Amino acid sequence: MAIRVLVVDDSSFFRRRVSEILEQDPLLTVVDTAANGQEAVEKARSVRPDVITMDIEMPVMNGIAAVRAIMQATPTPVLMFSSLTHEGAQATLDALDAGAMDFLPKRFEDIARSKEEAILQLQQRVKAIARRRAVVPPRVSASPGRPLSALAGERSRPLHTAAPTTPAPAVPGLERRSLPRRSGKSYQLLAIGTSTGGPVALQKVLTLLPANFPHPIVLIQHMPGTFTTAFAARLDGLCQIRVKEAQDGDQLRPGHAYLAPGGKQMMFEGRPGAARLRIIEGNDKVNYKPCVDITFASAAKTYGGKVLAVVLTGMGADGREGARLLKDQGASVWAQDEESCVVYGMPQAVAKAGIATESLPLPLIGEAIINEMGH
Known part of the structure; x- marks a missing residue:
């Protein structure tokens, strides 16, 4: 039909x-x-x-x-x-x-x-x-020092007063799901790739991370260049960690997240613990700018197995080959599960290829990251 x-x-x-x-x-x-x-x-x-x-x-x-x-x-x-x-x-x-x-x-x-x-x-x-069920966002009430304008004629909220309003889709049986058992691996980087549905999914995950999160974070979201500046600023206003649009030469710091700029590619140079970001112009031969595969592959070369890579909701299969390279180096790869995705494309590609060690509902991913990496 x-x-x-x-x-x-x-x-x-x-x-x-x-x-x-x-x-x-x-x-x-x-x-x-x-x-x-x-x-x-x-x-x-x-x-x-x-x-x-x-x-x-x-x-x-x-x-x-x-x-x-x-x-x-x-x-x-x-x-x-x-x-x-x-x-x-x-x-x-x-x-x-x-x-x-x-x-x-x-x-x-x-x-x-x-x-x-x-x-x-x-x-x-x-x-x-x-194919996905729409989710009703909860009503947001004003909190002290963070007034919300009347909704009826509102065009947009100021950046740093936004609040996360859209929850992940309801996950049947979530109350019975437990966090994955901690692997005991040593980590130096958290890398997250996503596309369709990613802005809300990233917000859901990153707002759970504490300010003293012990590792740097890189974010690859399929998004136009004019959007990534605003999106990074919004996340920075919502999260306890610091979030910025990545710039060429940025030194990676614990508790900081770096969002790949739209229209460009994000890579690493240097050694773990003292690595810097390289932001280069996107090649027209590559479908995605930024591309999850490119950043994940560069992370595999620089960090080896000391990476937790998470593939969230999105169309297509970007991230699969980069995740494969990371897994070959001994890194951990997680995928968002089908029920909580807006589009189960990118996570499905990683899961079907046998690359993902965990398939997790969105509401559990932030807590699971803290459990796995926060020690």
Whole structure:
């Protein structure tokens, strides 16, 4: 049966363009359109689509407020369309906090090298998130010193007052799951790779780590260059550890996380304990910029087996070959389990190849990392 999509945008041209692209796939059908967030909320209730594509900047009610209202009334997977600007990045991160599952740039040429590739990416993203159950974010109440603005007309929250609002999907039997037994291995680096669903997953994991976490952390999230600066700043405001967008020459320090900049590749040079980051321009022959495989492979060369690598939710198989190299050196490799992923692609690739030693639900991963590495 075809996946039923509601297309929301205040531009009639863009609504028509997105609808035409989606209708090219026999597995997708556009059941209705809406011109603003209020219409989207009403039609989500009446039409009951499987997926909603949503603009951010709209009259009457913007996309962030609409996502929040939809998640409370009729939870539905939402794909946001965003501008590749700093303001667009902040707004998109707010939409993901509100419950949206994924995002794409409104300028399709920014995500692909050809028109055909861009069309395929949009169709694949819609189909991928349609398979997952939307999750209702809890309501966030103001805390002393951290006021929250009224939600109805809110465009975006200031960076350092954001709060993690979207939990991982409910995991059946989680209350019966126990942490993996500590391996006793010696570590010098935590490396985490992710894509679709990653911003919320990373937030969930990193906010659990203590300020005195004893090792440096590297983060590889598939994300445009204009987004990684804002995302690193947001994580830094939420976490006890320090988080920054990685820069060429950064010396790796315990309790600090370094987010690979979008559009570039992150590697290591030097020796463990005194290693520095190398940030290089992305090669057009590599599909992902940043690429998990490249960073993991470089970690294997520099740190050998003294790495815990974690592969979180995401489309595709990026990270599998880098994780294989790490495991060959004696490193530990964990994957997020299927039930808690937005898209079980990257973790599945690692698990099916027999590389992952643990397959863990998202709510347990942060605590499991502390248990394994925090001694």
